Amino acid sequence: MLRIAFIGAGQVNFGGGQGPWNHAKRLEDLCDSLHSETGRVALTVVGIFDSFSGQAQRVLERQRSITKHPALWKDTQAFDDLYKMLDSITIDAVFIGVPPEAHGSSQTPNDIEVQCAKRKIHMFIEKPISCHPLGDVRQVSSVLAEETKQGLVVSVGYMFRYSNAIKAMKQIIATYGEPKAFMARYNCAYSTIAKEAWWDVQSSGGPIVEQATHFCDLARCIMGDVDLETVSGTSIKQTDPVGKLNSLPKHIESYKNEFRLNVEFHV
Numbered sequence: 378m379l380r381i382a383f384i385g386a387g388q389v390n391f392g393g394g395q396g397p398w399n400h401a402k403r404l405e406d407l408c409d410s411l412h413s414e415t416g417r418v419a420l421t422v423v424g425i426f427d428s429f430s431g432q433a434q435r436v437l438e439r440q441r442s443i444t445k446h447p448a449l450w451k452d453t454q455a456f457d458d459l460y461k462m463l464d465s466i467t468i469d470a471v472f473i474g475v476p477p478e479a480h481g482s483s484q485t486p487n488d489i490e491v492q493c494a495k496r497k498i499h500m501f502i503e504k505p506i507s508c509h510p511l512g513d514v515r516q517v518s519s520v521l522a523e524e525t526k527q528g529l530v531v532s533v534g535y536m537f538r539y540s541n542a543i544k545a546m547k548q549i550i551a552t553y554g555e556p557k558a559f560m561a562r563y564n565c566a567y568s569t570i571a572k573e574a575w576w577d578v579q580s581s582g583g584p585i586v587e588q589a590t591h592f593c594d595l596a597r598c599i600m601g602d603v604d605l606e607t608v609s610g611t612s613i614k615q616t617d618p619v620g621k622l623n624s625l626p627k628h629i630e631s632y633k634n635e636f637r638l639n640v641e642f643h644v
Contacts (some may be wrong), residue, residue, distance in 0.1 A: 386427035389474035481507025508582035
């Protein structure tokens, strides 16, 4: 029996009006598949945590009222204290679906990944993985890298990897050979998204971290991994004057004869 917990009882883990996110629903779908194959459900949700008082309990009651698999939620406990949940019940894996500023740090109370790693709990982390200072993120990365060597499974939810379009691309690549160039463009609109958080780079990382990093992940998925020493970024704020794109750093020229990842993000 795989014992699962949810960290975050909001729309990413349990669905809502801002997009197709709902990891709990996908877990239910997985139960459908497992049940049809084995005649039993080998999963159980042991805990839901949310820092907002009562939110986890409200979500748990809703899930119990709509589930097709009552056994999945039968023994679930609701928590508003993360460390109490991690220490009071046995957890094999967690879904981490909280705002970017609430995780991805080595500092309490945003050290969710570090605390799970110390307890050997496998993680599915909803992207973006962090919007904290780079030095802090590197500390978290070093902890996770060390634990993955010991068998810890850590996955980040860049879900475009699993879309039908990418599956078709991989079939084409298998037929005609490796690609020589990668170009991506993101055209989208969200009518109901919380725009204040969307543009606040300190709370969400901003649209580049939230959305354009999908292309960085897809480039790695399709083209292969990269030497991080050759990767650089240039930040251009929405308040910068027109033409600022012409002020790219001079060091960009040094890579003109090498493969470069060019990400366009139009707003």
